[in-house]
Amino acid sequence: MRQWRSALRLYRILRVLVRQQLDELLPQRLPGLRLARLLVRRRPEVSALSRGARLRLALEELGPIFVKFGQILSTRRDLMPPDIADELALLQDRVAPFPGAQARAQIEQALGQPIEALYASFDEKPLASASISQVHPATLADGREVVIKVLRPGIHQRIDDDLGLLRSFASMAEKLLPQRDRIRPSAIVAEIERTLVDELDLMREGANGSLLRRNFAGSTELYVPEMIWPLSRETVLTMERVHGIPLGDMAALRAANIDFEKLARRAVELFYQQVFRDNFFHADLHPGNILIDAADPADPRFIALDFGIMGALPLADQRYLAENFKALFEQNYRRIADLHLEAGWIPANVRSDELEGAVRAVCEPYFTRPLSEISLGEVLMKLFQVAHRYQLIIQPQLILLQKTLLNVEGLARTLWPKLDLWAVAKPVLEQVMADRYGWSAVGREIRARLPGWVIQAPELPRLLHDHLRQAVEGKSRVQLESASLEKLVRATRQGQRSIALAVLSAATLLAAALLSTLEPGQAPQLFGLPIAPLLGGVALALGLLALRPK
Structure with a gap:
């Protein structure tokens, strides 16, 4: 039965790819490809779109797992052409909500009691809906407002089926496509699988949020909602409901008279604190996951939501990163080259002066830009691209950090376009070096x-x-x-x-x-x-x- 289901799903995928005129990217011996070409009519308006736009539309049509695939690919700018990476970054997780009655049944099954015995009130109309789960508001017996995150029914089976197809695609691509040593499709699919497995365990997400809350206990800069553990299981997570202005609602933030410059600086400082002080950082920082507490507009506070994707760096990687940034501030390219060699990431036959020249060619143009245009995340991406020229395999946790850093810098610059990211980051990193290694x-x-x-x-x-x-x-x-x-x-x-x-x-x-x-x-x-x-x-x-x- 599963084989027939997979074969039917494969044919539907091929139809979408042919309709978006992406079949030239596929291995030509792929089963079912010839049949899909015969049955699908090509539309001239599709030809006018860029290849990145066609790929984005195809992934959105194929559903949530392929959207996740594209979102992860968009973070691998060290591997993807810029035009494709830019389009994939626009991917949206657009999924219709499933019925509230189903959500009620899922909660009752997970917690083992009728919903009326668990909550004083429960709203079957969801607040938000995504590919993995949706969120419903509720009230506890003591009057506290909470939200309940519920996994989609059947999501495990759907993910297993689509991941099986992705593994097959990746295996064929590594055998048939050029540049397989560089892109490593199987490694990318494995990364997607790890991300999805983590997001399917809501107890793990709750534990992530609980640790982040403990790290910022008493903070006036970042608030993390409380997890309600007695009402949480692997498929259901209950947490405190918090209210604030969505970070993407610039009009509402202006109406609240928020100090945008302070908010932008705080976003960058909070990120570096998470990475270097706590070694545990929120790695899914887009506007939909962040609210702003505007109770004091002159001293606004961030509110973090959604803790499914978190990152951590080993101490050796933390030091590598901090030392690299410090060397960048000093334009010490020899030190950057030495750091890569010391880490054992570059083959021993590569000369230090050769690597120094490659690093200088990447970094020096950035120092001619205005300070408001310099991005540490972009420089780090360029360094990863240099490393790839020497067959270096970048560790996934560093890729995740670089992606998150780009997101944080983008958010900060949206809030305050003139922000000097280097001026904000340098004292934080210098303090980290003194505290950690002095x-x-x-x-x-x-x-x-x-x-x-x-x-x-x-x-x-x-x-x-x-x-x-x-x-x-x-x-x-x-x-x-x-x-x-x-x-x-x-x-x-x-x-x-x-x-x-x-x-x-x-x-x-x-x-x-x-x-x-x-x-x-x-x-x-x-x-x-x-x-x-x-x-x-x-x-x-x-x-x-x-x-x-x-």
Whole structure:
């Protein structure tokens, strides 16, 4: 049955693609393509449209899964031609709502009780409807207003079927189409699948929102609604209802006398706080997911909605990103090239000066623009394109961040076209570098690890004794060049001395790091000079002695 359903769906897809005159992009041996060409009449008005517009219209006609596919492709500007990426960015998730009675039945099935026992009131007319779910207003017994997000009936089956077809298309494309090493259709389909699986689990979305709410607890800049966990399941999510002005309603924002410049600066600052302070950022920031609290027009507050797509970066990627931006501010192209090489993302046979030249060619033209036209998201995209020339595969989390950064910059510039994004971002990133990688960060890391070191310290003599005993007994993995007892004893003594010096060096460095975290008036001094740098020098000397060849 499923095979027949998939075959019928494939034929319908081919009809749409042929009608939009996109069949030349398909593998010519694709089953059913010849039949679709025979049965579908080509319309001359379609020929007048650009290829990007034809692709956008086809994806919208094919339904929600293909719209998601196009939306993800639109973020891959490092892979897609600009004209196609621009058109795909216009894709809209236009889906008619499903009946409110069905939503009621879904909620009752998920929560196991009649709707009247769960909510004081429930409105079957949805507030909003999208491809994955729709939202209904309701009221709790205590009078609080809430909204209920409900998955569409049958959405799992529809997604499974369409993903199966997309995997088949991707597999054929990788065998038959050029540039397959660069575009990697299967990887893009896998990315779509991960995104959709996350969006189909409303408990996961609720957990995302709950964490973001905790990160900004008490904030006057961003508000996140409360999740109502007793009334939430995998297919139903109940959360606090919040009211505000939609970010896209510029007329209403002007009528409320909102401070647009402050709002624009705040949008950028909030994004960098999420990325670098919390390592957890909202990755679906379009106007439909953002409201503005205009209670204080001079100090407006953002309200975040829809937490299905969130991003996080490993610490190594955070540092890579912050260092790259810092080097961009300084126009230090050699540093950018070195960062790519240090990360191991570029083949070892690529020369640093060659990569530096490629980076300079991409970045230098941006510095001739007015500051109000410079985009860090666009520069980052160009750097990814440089990396692709050297067969680098960009990590998905960095692609997601770059897409979100472009969205945030676009929103900020819509609010205040003259906004200098660099002036807003630079102090935030400099503070991040100081907080994350400065001496104070070293001190915090040491203080966090110190209890564990103290617990493990008594074991150190026993471990050293066991290691030396194994060396004497010939069980050490180190291959000794001579088996003579005299050389063995000498090597053992030298090893003891090196280990002792290394331990002493580490302890001295630990003391220096702890002292460096004290306030200037609290740090001990020797002859009027702070002790921490002196101890650091002693630690370095001891370390060099420990490493000195014998």
